Amino acid sequence: MSVHEEEFYNELLKQYFIHRHSIHLESENLDKTNSKLACVHPKLEPFNPLLMQYFHKLPKLQCAKMKNWVYIHNGTFFIYDNTQKLYGDITCDIYPLFRKDDFNTIEGEVVKDIKNGTILKDDFIRVTCESSSGESYTNRHAGVAFHPELYSRTSNLKHQNLDLNVFIVGLDSISRMTSIRKLQKSRDYFLNVLNGIELEGYNIVGDATRSAIFPILTGKRPDELPEIRQGYPDATTADGFPLIWKEYKKSGYLTVWADDDPGIGVFHMLANGFAEQPTDFYLRPFFVAADFVLEFKYGFFRTYLHSFLSLFMEDPPVNLPLCYGSKPKHQYFLDYLKGMFTMYPTKRKFMFSFHGEVSHGNNNNVEYMDEDIANLFKFLNTNQYLNDTLLIFMADHGSRFETFRSTVQGKQEERMPLFAFRFPPWVEKVYPDIINNLKINSKRLTTPFDIHETLKDILSFSGTKKGDVSKRGISLLDEIPQERTCAHAGIKPHWCACLDWKPVLQTDPVLVRLLHAVLSKLNDITSSHRSKCAVLELKEVVDILKYKPNKNMVEFEHVASRTETFYQVTIVTVPGNGRFETTVRHDQDEDILILEEQDISRTNAYGSQSNCIELRKLLKYCFCKFNKSV
Known part of the structure; x- marks a missing residue:
């Protein structure tokens, strides 16, 4: 120097x-507060005036005023009644969409003049329609089709232990505090109607999405797994990762991996993704086909573009960044997840969904999804799908780049994302120690490594016990010891929120x-x-x-x-x-x-x-x- x-x-x-x-x-x-815990996380104020200047109320998301002509429900193709009233007789052709690889979707042979009420063989289609009045429509649609080979694969398998579906609803860049500010309807339903349990001491273990999701799926940090990032000489694909859904598939579960944004996908942002389709149901091919080129390449700027255009245009372009036609993109995402329950109600399912586009660049925009996520929870509950489902509502980390990240509380919020569990009520009656431990653990230091151990425990549950503090990951079905520190949990000082x-x-x-x-x-x-x-x-x-x-x-x-x-x-x-x-x-x-x-x-x-x-x-x-x- x-x-x-x-x-x-x-x-x-x-x-x-x-x-x-x-x-x-x-x-x-x-x-x-004073505590006997070795790791005590800070008590944050969600409506801290220093942070609230960065948040504002949003109007309802506006998509194209010309309504979509068609939709898919429970694997069946329908033409909206009002479409025919408005435009006269409708003739539609469909082109099935298939995954070529993780970065290319191809079209199959056209099916001409598809009739209203036709049962579809494929999950993803491109539709073109013409009306007798000369109007036309084209768009891409998604829905869960019936696949006999998948149904029969699981038909004779017996499930043991807890025998639960696992359904994870994940969001990008949402701290626990931001969820209180911007997800009031979905939080209220999850915590107060469903009686979910929120992890107040959940702490990330590294930087960005992969350091949050990979430990959940594999029990390992990104640097403990094969390199998949593009530009590295030994970079490969993620096919060889010890992904937890492989264990669920072996146990007879249907498996789902669904993330929404091709440009910033968990396995794909400047990375190689998968050589083979990783799960039975895989939403990526739909979004690869449906997203236009500008969106795919410049994912970081989409939400800002939408906000800007909406201010100045009464009827914005058909495919605004957050819309496909008249329907928000996130609704296609959530509807597909609903379809897994309606099409395969009796089949055990492991479903990990992670939505990134709306909240990745702008935390305010997650409010667009709030009511729709709440409606998803209501749908599952009303139709009794939650009677045999472990429901998890989570985020990878808090905001990493927004202006409020530079505040003292913003730094802590990045390290403490939303994470909450909801077991069916019968679990507490049959296995009261599970719920008791989860409530105890909700006040203690928890990490993505613990979530992985919990997902493993669901498949092989043999009883609860006191967690071993010497292990990096502890199942949340067991009690996490009070003496646990970030060091025990594999969290370096840079990321530890309780120091x-x-x-x-x-x-x-x-x-x-x-x-x-x-x-x-x-x-x-x-x-x-x-x-x-x-x-x-x-x-x-x-x-x-x-x-x-x-x-x-x-x-x-x-x-x-x-x-x-x-x-x-x-x-x-x-x-x-x-x-x-x-x-x-x-x-x-x-x-x-x-x-x-x-x-x-x-x-x-x-x-x-x-x-x-x-x-x-x-x-x-x-x-x-x-x-x-x-």
Whole structure:
């Protein structure tokens, strides 16, 4: 570090300490109650005025005024009655849609002049219709068809143990607090009508969606699985992952994986997806076929485009980003899930649905789905499908990029997403310890690894017990010990929401070295692509916090002694105004600073700043040299 750099860092630190007091007034809302628990999460206020300025009420989602002409119900093709009243005699042809691979959907042979009430053989179709008055209609539709081979595969299998369907309804980027703010109808129905149980101490274990979903599905972190990201020399597909739905399929379940957005799919965002269809029912081919090219390529900007167009257009284009014709995209998604219950009511089902488009870029927009999700829960309950179904309502993480993420509470919310369970009432009567443990665990530290163990336990349940704190994952059907810490649960300090971070003192001797270490690490990451990626410089010190393990905390896996301290450093860099939140470990015995790449969060969107680079892991760090963005 040069003398000039040291002087520059000292000046930025001086400015930071002048303004620090106003920053940390906000942390008064994060006080923790006294508890015997080793890990106590902060008590957050969902309607904190500092955050509510970022949220607003939304009108009902507006799609095209010209109503869709046709629909699919329980695997059957129908023409709306009012369509024929409006346009006269209707003649329709359908083209079955089939998965070619995870990135291409192909059309089968046309079926001419399909009649109203025809039973379909395929889940996905493209429809073209002509009317006697000269009007025309074309759109793509989805519905669960009857597949004899799948029905017969499970017809003679006997289910043991808890014998429950598993239905997971997942959303992207929704913290528990945001669900209170924006999903009031669906939360109320789930928690107060269905008597669901919410995990108040649910904590993510890493950055972004894959670090949340992969541990649920496999029990492993992304870096413990084969590489599937594009641009890596050994990248493969996810077919070899030890996915939990494979175990359910072996046990005779029909399996469903449904995510909605081709561009930001869990297994597909800059990744290779699957070589073979991964589950019995797979919604991706429909959305690949139905999404237009602009949406597929520029997934991050769709929700903003819709909001913008809706402000200025009384009747927006037929396929607005959140609509297919007159019907919201998310309704196609939810209706398909309903169809699994109506078409296969007696078959055991493992269904994992994860909807991303509406909420990924803008938390406010998840309100568009609130009533429809509540209606899904009502539909399942009214028709008694929940009598033999474990229903899970969850999110992967809180918002990672929105403006409120830069607040103290916003940081905590990212680490504490929505996660809630609802067992059928008979479970509490037959297995009261299950529900009792789940209620106890709702107040304790829980993670995606625990969800995986719970899903395994559903298939092989043999009784409840006290969880083993030495294991990374503990089934929530067992009691999680009070002494469990983030270290036990496999959560590194950077992601642990129950650590007691404190503001640093201005006299702390390592502050200048901290800034140098963070900036050096950011530039080291992109050094092999320096021809494309600019060297980053420090613009602002936003925050520096400090945490030192105490006698109540078990040492983290890499901590060899008690003479180590963790620092959380948030800075802004130029060019690009990138905002980075990092956790740096200070080994006081060796007097060295250690920063690992997985302990770096980019907390504002990079947008098009990284368009020159293909390697996914560099996107949040690289500012392209010839980029005009600021």
